[in-house]
Amino acid sequence: MAPRLAAVLIAAAVATACTGQPDDRSTPQAPSGQAESTAGYSGPSVKGSPHPVGAKWAWARVDRFTPYLHELSGGSTFFIVVWCDVERQQGRRDWSRIDEVVRSTRTLGYTLLLKIRTGSCWATGGQRGTLRGSGRDQKSASATPHDLAAYQDFVHDVVRRYSAQDVHDYAIENEPNARKFFWDGTAQEYERLVTTAAATVRSVDPRAVVHDGGLASTAYGTGIAEHLLTKGREAEAVAAYRRYYSRYADAQGDTESQVTNADELRMELDSEQSRRDLDMLTATLRLARSKVIDAYQLHFYESWDNLPAVLAYLHEVLPSSFPIEAWEVGMFWRDGPADEQVRAAEVVKAVAILLAGGVRRVIWLPLAYNAENGDERGEIRYGLLNPDGRPRVAAAALRDIAKAASSTIWRAVLTDEVTGIVFGREGKSTLLLWSDRGTNLSRAKQARLRVQGMDGKQLPATPEGLRLSPQPVFITVMAAPSEALQVVGLS
Numbered sequence: 001m002a003p004r005l006a007a008v009l010i011a012a013a014v015a016t017a018c019t020g021q022p023d024d025r026s027t028p029q030a031p032s033g034q035a036e037s038t039a040g041y042s043g044p045s046v047k048g049s050p051h052p053v054g055a056k057w058a059w060a061r062v063d064r065f066t067p068y069l070h071e072l073s074g075g076s077t078f079f080i081v082v083w084c085d086v087e088r089q090q091g092r093r094d095w096s097r098i099d100e101v102v103r104s105t106r107t108l109g110y111t112l113l114l115k116i117r118t119g120s121c122w123a124t125g126g127q128r129g130t131l132r133g134s135g136r137d138q139k140s141a142s143a144t145p146h147d148l149a150a151y152q153d154f155v156h157d158v159v160r161r162y163s164a165q166d167v168h169d170y171a172i173e174n175e176p177n178a179r180k181f182f183w184d185g186t187a188q189e190y191e192r193l194v195t196t197a198a199a200t201v202r203s204v205d206p207r208a209v210v211h212d213g214g215l216a217s218t219a220y221g222t223g224i225a226e227h228l229l230t231k232g233r234e235a236e237a238v239a240a241y242r243r244y245y246s247r248y249a250d251a252q253g254d255t256e257s258q259v260t261n262a263d264e265l266r267m268e269l270d271s272e273q274s275r276r277d278l279d280m281l282t283a284t285l286r287l288a289r290s291k292v293i294d295a296y297q298l299h300f301y302e303s304w305d306n307l308p309a310v311l312a313y314l315h316e317v318l319p320s321s322f323p324i325e326a327w328e329v330g331m332f333w334r335d336g337p338a339d340e341q342v343r344a345a346e347v348v349k350a351v352a353i354l355l356a357g358g359v360r361r362v363i364w365l366p367l368a369y370n371a372e373n374g375d376e377r378g379e380i381r382y383g384l385l386n387p388d389g390r391p392r393v394a395a396a397a398l399r400d401i402a403k404a405a406s407s408t409i410w411r412a413v414l415t416d417e418v419t420g421i422v423f424g425r426e427g428k429s430t431l432l433l434w435s436d437r438g439t440n441l442s443r444a445k446q447a448r449l450r451v452q453g454m455d456g457k458q459l460p461a462t463p464e465g466l467r468l469s470p471q472p473v474f475i476t477v478m479a480a481p482s483e484a485l486q487v488v489g490l491s
Helices: 003-014 059-071 096-108 148-163 187-204 219-230 234-244 262-269 272-289 304-317 340-356 393-405 442-446 481-487
Strands: 053-055 076-082 111-117 169-172 209-211 296-300 324-329 362-364 409-414 419-425 428-434 439-441 450-452 466-468 473-477
Touching (some): 059 096, 059 393, 076 096, 076 362, 111 148, 148 187, 169 187, 219 262, 219 304, 234 304, 296 304, 304 340, 340 409, 340 419, 419 481, 466 473, 473 481
Parallel strands (some): 076 111, 111 169, 296 324
Antiparallel strands (some): 409 419, 450 473
């Protein structure tokens, strides 16, 4: 994606960035024409959660991750509560595992979010979909319970038990557009279940924030393309669709990235999975517009350069100023390069663009690569840590973003040449910048700056100033954010 196009789309997203405290729903509108001209523009300030960056880890391996988790402490993580796991035998509930997760999360210093799923068992008339995992971690697709009153009773008990332990964020189900693995029902059934659960959650915990299940990220290429087609922007729709699915080009049976014209695109959008994706998007938007949910849950595992388009799309179709939280952010790039610097750059850019676009919580998944879940093509989900817990370059970079974001105030940095974000408070700022085409910040040579790479190592100054490349760098300036931008020549 060209730098200017990326900047334009980020500006559109930042125009609806949340301000104030994390639960503040008010949103200042960007000046007219702001999205069309981004040179020198740094975006409105965003005051979000003091710790907006977190990670999701495998609890069975948490001991080897503890040193790094302490470095990232203060962010959020989530755990999935499955009715069919808690109540394997009707009338007998075992909360022990969730209790231990709640205690451990608090000890590690993280905010815990809970996803409530039904699964499939006696409560739904039997097992649905494809079983995943093994042993007690084996999971099945969810389905609508036969007895909604019994379901409400379960949700009531979850919230009563864990709101007393300072859990106040609940998502209902998970990736409902993935029928085989997560939701063996229709969009209408999903919408009814979320509506039922949301009312129950609020009846128990007035402080609760209710989230949708979070659509699998593959849905957004379909949603963006369909949205552009309805506006008559056929060429843009085809280009956006091809770009979104470009990393699926070699996947068995893939056709998405091979679409070449609007007619072929319409055929793809009429496929069974695409129709399901669009139905689930429509259902989720209705839940937001009717205020059944309080915040939209974003899952994203594609190439980072699709994020500006995703954020611009969501800010357009969601109600004005509706909060977005990215509970699952990761990287699916099976045959991508092994170079840690390249991978770390993807992590950094994805997280920075999400925060710059007004997303108030970002959770990387998975924390660590699990070699057992790889295949002959390599690592499926990119972890910040190696299987033994040793940090990769991406881990150091995410830690530094989390540390910088704890300032609670930040703004997007958007020019024709430079993209990034500046975090800061009075007297000190951290700029996270990159330039996809490469550029030189000549004014920076006159300033006293600390520049470090994604691995945390300090980079030497040069007589020519600061040379930016596609590899992001962290720049520390002893000045407030607006002054820091002047120091490096970006305002």
